Amino acid sequence: MYTLGLAVLLACGGGSGSETGDTTTRQPMPDGETVYGLRCASCHGEDARGTGAGPTLEVALDRDDAVLVALILEGWGGMPPVVIPEADALAAIAYARSLF
Numbered sequence: 695m696y697t698l699g700l701a702v703l704l705a706c707g708g709g710s711g712s713e714t715g716d717t718t719t720r721q722p723m724p725d726g727e728t729v730y731g732l733r734c735a736s737c738h739g740e741d742a743r744g745t746g747a748g749p750t751l752e753v754a755l756d757r758d759d760a761v762l763v764a765l766i767l768e769g770w771g772g773m774p775p776v777v778i779p780e781a782d783a784l785a786a787i788a789y790a791r792s793l794f
């Protein structure tokens with residue numbers, strides 16, 4: 695009983711989000727690899743080099759971030775809009791660039 699109580703205490707402790715300056719903030723940082731894997735890889739491939747459903751991103755990623763974000767959020771030709779937060783789109787772009 696005591697062990698269980700302690701575990702619950704640890705799991706719940708410190709999550710108040712107060713301004714104590716600790717580095718483990720609860721601000722969710724979009725993880726580009728996760729966003730890309732969930733929202734882009736099905737068409738553009740895990741390696742961003744394209745599948746039957748979408749082209750390679752190699753050349754396209756040279757465009758400005760703003761252009762790419764608009765392309766993702768609004769759709770582009772044969773690509774349907776991918777409705778995600780702008781920060782997630784930027785993270786996915788950064789991750790895709792890291793693959794080349």
Ligand code: HEC
Pocket residue numbers: 730733734735736737738747748749750751753754755762765766770771772773774776783786787790
């Ligand atoms: C449902 C499939 C699908 C999904 C999901 C998808 N795309 Fe696409 N994407 C396409 C297709 C198809 C094209 C080609 C559109 C065209 O040229 O008409 C494309 C084009 C693009 C282009 C421009 C390529 C070029 O050469 O002009 C970029 C950049 C891009 N996608 C990025 C992404 C990113 C980043 C994601 C995830 C946030 C994503 N796409 C999700 C299908 C998809």
